[in-house]
Amino acid sequence: MANNGQVQDFVPISDLHPNTTHPRVAGVIIGKTDVKSFPDRKKIGLDRFTFGFTIKDSPDYFINVSSWGNDRYINGLSNSFSVGDCVIIENPLVATKDSEKDDRFCPSTPSFYRLMVSEAHSQLSICADIEIMNRLLPLLHLPVKDYRDFYSLGDIMANGQSLDGNVINILAVVRSVRPENIKYFTTADGRKGQRLEVKLFDDSVTSFPLVCWDREAIQLVQTLIPRETVLFISDARIGYDGFRNCMTATVNSKTIITVNPDFDPVVWLYFIDHTILLSSVESISDVYTVSQLKLKAQENSEVFCGITYSFISRLDLDGSITKVIKSRCSKCRYQVNEESQSCSNTACPGVDHPLTVTTGFDLLVDVTDHTGTLQSCSLNGTVAEKTLGCSHNEFANLTEDERTAIKWKFLLERCKVYFKITPSSKSRSGMRCSVLECSLADPGEVKQNMSALGSSCSPVL
Template identity: 45%
Template sequence: TPCLFIINYYYYYFPDIGTERYTFNFTIRDSPTYFINVQSWGREEYIRSLSESFRVGDCVTIQNPLIQSKEAEREEKFNPVTPSGYKLLLSENHSVVKTSSCYDTDTRLLSLLHLPVKNPQDYYSLGDIVANGQSLHGRVLNLLAAVMAVGEPKYFMTSDKRKGQRCEVKLYDETERSFPILCWDNESIQLAQSWIPQETVIFASDVRINFDKFRNCMTATVISKTIITTNPETAEANVLFSFIKETAQAGALPSPVKELANETINLEAVVDVYTVEQLKEKALQSEGKLEPLHGIIYGYISTLDIDETTACLESSNTCTFCSDVPPEARATFASFDILVDVTDHTGTLHSCYLSDCVAEETLGCTVTSSPNWRSGLKVNLLSCKLADPVEASQSFLGRDWNYS
């Protein structure tokens, strides 16, 4: 068959001596056993248009590639480990890459999409990683886990003035209810955005494990060697699928929104004060950039919809059943997600999320907001305390508006 599947994709550039030469690597597969890395070098326009012409999971035909023996050690430092002793080189002048639509694709090829590139039994459960802890820092290994929540991509500027992006996904399995995996490249971020929280299972080969000192937890990172298989068709994945179904039916999982609200935000560092109107303006200005905005609002809670609240409370008296459950698992059953409206003299922010620990602390607000295409404006209240009227009035009066 001339068709090959893209299973990995990485795009970066090297400022070569004198000129800037760009490179784009991907990995193709045409059978359960065989896959091979492809590398293309060239001018920026060529590489960019090539990289934009297909995505992971697409089917391509490659004509006239140069076949080269690979130096395994050097090659596999930054690329997926392949069973092949060769790699393919693409050049602008000699090689052609054609993409074909999924309708023309051989079904045998399509089934490869759900077949991990590693032995399906060779993975770490999230609990194994947490249990091993810092001794796994820097290790590259395989994961099988379900997607709990997918964060929005966050954009930033690197120290050398290039645009960077980052997206955090929370994973879970039978052993851990929340484990972060980080994506830094466009392709894996796009892929992650297609995952359905609490439905999708992934097998990720060769992710790097790190210990996050700031959060004091283990994390996984998608690197250029990583190959992610979405919804793998393996016995091990099927067990996980049934687990997802059971926990969803038991209502034992927190909502994805809440899960992401716990991302690392240093409340002390939040100092900008907004009125509701200013926050809405900000959200409109930054539309499409999906950049989270952190700030403080002095306002009133004007709606507290207890009837609509998806609250699942555990009894404060521990029953015989609960006493056997470890405390961290018990916490799963107590969760709050309260929707509130926050109002000041300039208007109202509707549907702000107040999740459990914040709901408990209550009143006076630090707000994170991000424009969200699906719901208009999404606001998570990270902290809600009774405002000091003196502080609030000073904050309003201290502006350059004319209040005299």
């Protein structure tokens, strides 16, 4: 272990230059690739080994590092640290990066240079200086891309195959991680590999696959707590899975995953309110009458979810298309002004960026049972598409008679409605209701659950 010394002994990444002599750099590992091998063109029959990583030493500066060498050295070096470790690099070579090649295969960095670590000239050690670690570790939560520049999962689904092959940023919550589902395999040329699929969700999509192939990425995601961990994923590759007929995101050599990112409170408040508290329907089991959930909303200042077996008493599908399908700002979800093509939210976190919109179902429905009516429940996006059985594009091309037929499939029919109730001082009722899932109810299930509620059901006269 090298002597860590004082902070002033280190060269900041921002000051690195090929003319820097014997640089000493301290940084936190924010990304790392697996070791790979290639045939050595100079020594027939032997392989050369390499891997890369990215270090950060300030909010604005980070740099890519690569190392080449024999099997023993490269694998030993790679195994000595992981993402999240603070390291000190002694005497790396500072080289001008090939912008086209480096930015294509490595994370895009603000530096014009890259570092090279070799067995003969360089040394890497884990930092043990508490003061340095306290300065570096908070940088793990700062995204390497503009936090306002991301696609929601709904945006990805809406754009479909047009995004196939693109590299984009994603902001989402971890829905599930199942280490027991890691798949190990051996390629045709004898190399061993692994694959783990993580499920993400946000306020627009309840489940979206993130595929990890690298051991480093798999190790990182296995530490994440489902439903409590937010990820800002920089430069994830988007692909269309023809076998499953769905879009997927893949962690690649350019990707940097920022866990629980630290950014603008406005974005956090929106994201927490609309996403992190969104439970998946599988975890919802409490059944309510309409009067019971209204009473709970009055007595409870927290968000809660539940199920109600109610009739759909309002479902306006056969009116103007513009009242059924709307465009909203991708960053803050406020409605877009169609004439000016601008976001109607003056505090939108994307106000200084080009407008990006998400178009989809935007419905308000009423649900009624023998105890009362819950008015103006939001039925939006992919939840509405799943409920109605068609995409918003397909719906827009239906005739008026076809839309009316879909309406009467649900109107005045008993449905099983999964909902989320959010306190709201801006609403006349003091709450907002969002439909998480809606389907025609099974009569036997209705009878069983309504009987269980029994005398607790108080009719509204």
